[in-house]
Amino acid sequence: MVDNAALVRLLRQLIVESDHFVGMLGEAQGMHRTDLNALALIMDARWRGEPLSPGRLAEAMHLSASATTSVLDRLEASGHVERSRSTRDRRKVELRVPDGALAAGREFFTPLDGAFRTAWAGFDEAERATIARFLAASIEATVAVRGEFVKHRPE
Template identity: 55%
Template sequence: MDDRELIRQVRRLTVEADRFTHLFGDLHDLHRTDLTALVVIMDAAVRGHPVSQGELAESLNLSPSATTSVLDRLQHAGHLERRRDTGDRRRVVLHVRDSALELGRDLFTPLGEAYAAAWREFDSAQRDTILRFLSATIEATVRTRTELLERDGS
């Protein structure tokens, strides 16, 4: 298999994941950016570093006002809380509420189960290779996005 076929398959995965997320957002009356914001906030919490509004804006490449709109929608829907950082009371950090975690389970559990079923045909060594491939592909995507942002001055 050549690089072009791998690129096509990664692109297809990206498109299908976007379609899945869009459908899920429609079913739960959430914008795509809202869902992305929730994932960023949840992932930051898992890493032990709650994200601020400014950090979220940077991560999503949104203006401060657009980020405020996203956070207002999520807060109004009951999925998000803004809290003072316990380490720095001047800093406001974002926390997902249980409803957002439940929403995440609704989104990722069926997909995770389907992935797990599809992956059963791969042995441990193959899974290690797939993990390395995905990690390298994600890193290349982040690096290229960052370079494009720097080049365009965004």
């Protein structure tokens, strides 16, 4: 039987190891951690088919408009992000990751993807469904607690 404390320790270890791995990517690309987080949010929005605006990015990252502009300026200058007018509403700006930047990220993450595939090969479909539910619930719990913290922290 695996108790909650063991799950918390394992989840924390995964977070720390993932953080180290992403830190290596940032060093290799000469990117700030905040920039990498912004890039991840923009890519996630792309995969969901939901364009992300600079305002929504600022909200998701809990950054001011000026700080978000600085992040986007750096990402745009390095070729990792493009800002373009929405085809549905020309007043709105949408953020996207160009194909070249996606290819560079894919190249860096390919070894990790392969290691994950190997590690997960021993899990059947039912176990994978349980793991996916566990991870989704853990993410939701983290987002909820973070939201409460943000609401109650002093300005």
